[in-house]
Amino acid sequence: MLDSDPRQSQFILSSPAKINLHLEILGIRADGFHELAMVMQSVDLADTLFFKANSNARISLTCNNPRLVTDEKNLIIQAAQLLKSRSGLPNLGAIIGLEKRIPIGAGLAGGSSNCAATLIGLNKLWNLEYTPIQLLNLATELGSDIPFTMKGGSQFCFGRGEVLEFIDNLKIKAPNLAILIIKSPETSVSTPWAFKQYKEARQNQYLTEESDFDLRRQILRKGQLTLALKGQAPFPAIQNDLQEIVEEHEESVRQGLNLLKSRTESLAIAMSGSGPSLFALFDTLESAQVAQFQLAVTLRDQGYESWCTSLLSHGIYLDDCNE
Ligand code: C5P
Numbered sequence: 001m002l003d004s005d006p007r008q009s010q011f012i013l014s015s016p017a018k019i020n021l022h023l024e025i026l027g028i029r030a031d032g033f034h035e036l037a038m039v040m041q042s043v044d045l046a047d048t049l050f051f052k053a054n055s056n057a058r059i060s061l062t063c064n065n066p067r068l069v070t071d072e073k074n075l076i077i078q079a080a081q082l083l084k085s086r087s088g089l090p091n092l093g094a095i096i097g098l099e100k101r102i103p104i105g106a107g108l109a110g111g112s113s114n115c116a117a118t119l120i121g122l123n124k125l126w127n128l129e130y131t132p133i134q135l136l137n138l139a140t141e142l143g144s145d146i147p148f149t150m151k152g153g154s155q156f157c158f159g160r161g162e163v164l165e166f167i168d169n170l171k172i173k174a175p176n177l178a179i180l181i182i183k184s185p186e187t188s189v190s191t192p193w194a195f196k197q198y199k200e201a202r203q204n205q206y207l208t209e210e211s212d213f214d215l216r217r218q219i220l221r222k223g224q225l226t227l228a229l230k231g232q233a234p235f236p237a238i239q240n241d242l243q244e245i246v247e248e249h250e251e252s253v254r255q256g257l258n259l260l261k262s263r264t265e266s267l268a269i270a271m272s273g274s275g276p277s278l279f280a281l282f283d284t285l286e287s288a289q290v291a292q293f294q295l296a297v298t299l300r301d302q303g304y305e306s307w308c309t310s311l312l313s314h315g316i317y318l319d320d321c322n323e
Contacts (some may be wrong), residue, residue: 009125010052014021015117016312017045017108018149018190019272019279020226023240025198027206033160035213037220039229040109040214042152042312043179043208047100047114050077051121054093059084063071065100075115079142083122083130088302092126103305105188106146107273108181109145116150117316118134136162145150152315154229165221167229177267177311178285180292182260182304184252187276188304197245231288235281238270247277253278256304264293285310 005229029035038065054060057081071077076096084092096118102110121131130138137145144161156165203279220226227233247254248257253271256278260269265287266280282288287310292299299306 010050011121011317013049013051013117013121013139013316015047015049015102015110015113015316016042016149016152017102017109017110017113017275018042018145019049019181019271020240021154021229021238021281022220023242023273024216024220025195025202025206025241026216027208028199028203029160029161030121031321033312034199035207035211036158036161037216038157038161039128039154039225040148040156040157040161041150043108043309044312045102045108045183047098047110047117047311049114049117049121050095050097050099050128051125052095052097053125054095055091057093057112058093058097059092059094061096061098063098063211065104068098068100068104075111075142079115079118079138080122082142083126083128084121087126087128089126094125095123096121099147103183103185103277105190106242106273106277107189107191107271107276109273110151111150112143112145113144113149113316115139115245116146119146119318132239133264139182148314148315153313154311156220158228167226167276174303176281176284178288179277179309179311180260180263180266180282180295181272181277181307182299182311183277183306184256184303185305186303187250188318189246189253190276191274194242194246197249198242202241215311238268238281240270240272242274243271250276252276252303255302259302259304264294266291269299280289 018040024037026035072115119135136147142164147162154167226235228235253276260280269280292308
């Protein structure tokens with residue numbers, strides 16, 4: 001089953017992080033997940049995954065960051081096991097190496113992106129020939145953000161987050177845009193916790209009708225953020241419905257947002273996903289780097305790590321596995 005060409009039996013994939021440029025909670029679904037309207041954006045802060053064939057039917061994962069679990073709780077192992085069990089080929093094995101750069105538990109979808117890269121990588125390594133659509137369906141089984149991280153770029157994400165619509169903006173404006181991300185290494189936020197808190201506080205405002213959900217999707221598609229991403233309007237304030245909830249509980253998020261607000265030249269600031277990562281959006285990578293440099297002492301004194309990175313127009317990239 002393994003490819004006889006040695007160049008195909010081991011390779012690496014880049015697994016980029018994402019930020020949320022919009023996260024709107026519309027209501028609750030019959031399956032218990034929230035109905036969302038989001039804009040997600042890939043960024044050039046990426047982990048690297050290394051794949052090598054293993055003939056002893058075992059799947060192993062090693063990581064340069066000892067804080068990361070490498071057992072079945074890791075989405076990489078879950079993706080590998082799902083792919084292997086669906087293939088009906090019990091002898092498949094793989095050695096997977098992960099070089100972690102994306103902060104863990106940060107709202108940047110590092111784990112989801114690693115999971116998407118594993119589906120793409122092992123599909124190739126094991127010659128399974130699943131189509132991109134089949135891989136996206138497997139991704140949906142594993143988590144709400146995983147389909148986005150597989151396709152990446154700049155997308156509207158509806159439903160649980162898995163219903164994707166590509167925003168054709170990147171040729172025009174977005175490649176120049178860049179962000180400064182900050183995060184307190186001491187803080188991490190549980191996504192189920194954040195959604196639960198939001199539900200307890202706002203359930204009485206949830207929309208219930210599909211026609212109302214659809215209206216919100218239309219408003220987002222035609223709204224100022226979409227125009228801004230195309231370079232046709234100034235950036236509006238970024239909406240992240242989870243931000244207020246997390247800000248109330250996490251001092252480092254409150255303080256970090258105030259810190260970023262001091263950069264008046266930034267186009268917008270927000271928390272990403274369920275946090276606690278925060279970002280400021282800039283016109284160019286140079287402006288983001290200047291802001292990082294000028295904030296360096298304050299960031300260090302207040303205990304934040306920081307990263308400057310451009311926006312990306314793609315997700316996990318493997319020529320014949322992506323449409
Ligand atoms: O799908 P994923 O495993 O990433 O979701 C993690 C948790 O976040 C879910 O178990 C749920 O509590 C919450 N969530 C939600 N609605 C969504 C996505 C996630 O309530 N659309």
